[in-house]
Amino acid sequence: MKKRKPKSLVLSGNGINCELETAHANRLVGFDTDIVHINSLLDGSKSIHEYQFLNFPGGFLDGDDLGSAKAQAVKWKYQKVHAIDRPFLDELIRFVADGKVIIGICNGFQLLVKTGLLPALAGQYGEQTVTLTFNDSGRFQDRWVYLNVRQLSSCIFTKDMDKIYLPVRHGEGKLVTKTEEALQQLRDEGHIVMQYADENGHITAEFPWNPNGSADSIAALSDTSGRIFGLMPHPEAFVHYTQHPHWTRERLPEEGAGLKIFRNAYQYVVNNL
Numbered sequence: 001m002k003k004r005k006p007k008s009l010v011l012s013g014n015g016i017n018c019e020l021e022t023a024h025a026n027r028l029v030g031f032d033t034d035i036v037h038i039n040s041l042l043d044g045s046k047s048i049h050e051y052q053f054l055n056f057p058g059g060f061l062d063g064d065d066l067g068s069a070k071a072q073a074v075k076w077k078y079q080k081v082h083a084i085d086r087p088f089l090d091e092l093i094r095f096v097a098d099g100k101v102i103i104g105i106c107n108g109f110q111l112l113v114k115t116g117l118l119p120a121l122a123g124q125y126g127e128q129t130v131t132l133t134f135n136d137s138g139r140f141q142d143r144w145v146y147l148n149v150r151q152l153s154s155c156i157f158t159k160d161m162d163k164i165y166l167p168v169r170h171g172e173g174k175l176v177t178k179t180e181e182a183l184q185q186l187r188d189e190g191h192i193v194m195q196y197a198d199e200n201g202h203i204t205a206e207f208p209w210n211p212n213g214s215a216d217s218i219a220a221l222s223d224t225s226g227r228i229f230g231l232m233p234h235p236e237a238f239v240h241y242t243q244h245p246h247w248t249r250e251r252l253p254e255e256g257a258g259l260k261i262f263r264n265a266y267q268y269v270v271n272n273l
Contacts, residue, residue: 005032006269008053009046011108013037014072016059018236022105025236025259026055029266038072044082048091052269053101056108058169058234068132068172069107073114077126089115093125099273101227101265103157106170109220109230118230119191120223121182130177130186130221132232136213140171144245145211145233147194147219148203154226155193156268157261163201164194164257165244166233173212173232175221183215194220194231227268235261 008031012019019035026033031053040046048054062071076088084091092115096102104112109132112118116126135141145168149161177183186192195203196210196217203217204210210217212232220231235258241247243256 005030006053006266006273007031007051008033008055009048009051010035010055010057011038011041012057013039015061015063016057016107018057018059018105018234021236022055022057025239025262026053028239028259029263030270031266042079042081042088044084048095049098051100052273053265054095054103056102056104056111057236058106058108061107061111064172067114068170069110069114072111073128076115089126092117096125096223096225096228099227101156101268102229103261103265104228104230105234105236106168106173106232109232110172112228112230113221117228118223119186119189119221120228121185121189121191123224125223129182130175132172133174133176134172135170135174135211137207137211140169141173141208141211142169143167143208143211145219146197146199146201146209147233148197148201149194150190150192152190153193153222154190154224155220155222155229156226157222157229157264158193159264161260163197164235164260165238166235166258167237168211168233170212170232173214175212175214175218177215186218186221187216189224191221191224192216192218193222193229194218194233234258
C-alpha cells in the first residue's frame with residue numbers, strides 16, 4: 001500500500017499575506033499542504049492535530065495592532081476552541097508535546113514569541129520571555145541578509161547548514177530579552193539558531209547587515225527540542241534561483257537555499273512521525 005504524504009498546514013487570514021509562497025515551498029519538498037484560515041481552527045471546523053507540520057507565515061496579522069502579532073497571541077491564550085472548551089494555545093502546546101514541528105516566519109516568528117512558544121526557556125511553553133520590537137532604524141527594512149547558522153543549535157530545520165542568504169522585510173524585527181540573564185540563557189540552552197553577519201561571515205550588530213539591531217544579532221530561535229523554529233528572514237522567498245537578486249549576473253543552483261529549511265522539516269517528519 002502506498003504510504004500517505006505527511007500533511008502540513010499553512011495559516012491564513014486576518015492580514016497574513018505570505019501563505020501562497022509558504023504553501024508552495026511545502027509542496028515542493030513533498031508535503032500534502034492545506035491553507036487554513038485562522039477562524040477554521042478556532043471554530044473547530046479544522047484541527048491542527050490532523051497535521052504533522054504547522055506553518056505560521058509572514059504578513060501583518062490583525063494589522064499589527066498592539067504590536068506585531070500581539071493581538072492574535074492574546075486571543076490564542078484566552079479564546080477557547082469551539083466544542084472542546086480549551087484555549088487554542090493549549091492545543092498548540094499539545095501539538096508540540098506530540099513531537100510535531102512548527103515554523104514561524106517573520107510575523108509568524110513574532111506570533112510564536114508573543115504566545116510564549118518560543119523560546120520556551122526551561123521548557124515553559126506559553127510564557128513570553130522575549131519580544132520582537134521596532135527596528136533601530138525606525139523604518140521598514142526590505143533587503144537581503146547574510147546569516148550564520150549556529151552549530152550548537154539542536155534545530156531540526158537547519159541540519160547540515162552553516163550559512164544562508166535570505167531576504168528580510170519587516171518593521172519590528174529587533175529581538176529583545178527582559179534581562180541580560182535571559183539573553184545568557186538563550187545562549188547557554190542553545191536557543192539561538194541564526195545570527196546576522198556581514199558578507200565575510202562575521203557576526204555583526206552593524207547596520208545594514210543587522211537590519212534591526214537585535215540583541216546578539218539574533219535572527220532566529222528554536223525551543224530546546226529543536227522542533228519549534230522562528231526566524232525573521234523569509235526562506236519561502238528563496239526557493240528558486242530566479243528569486244535571488246543576482247540571478248542574471250551569477251551562475252546559481254536551480255534550487256534556492258531557503259528550500260533546504262522546508263526539506264529538513266519534511267525529512268524529520270517522514271523519519272520520526
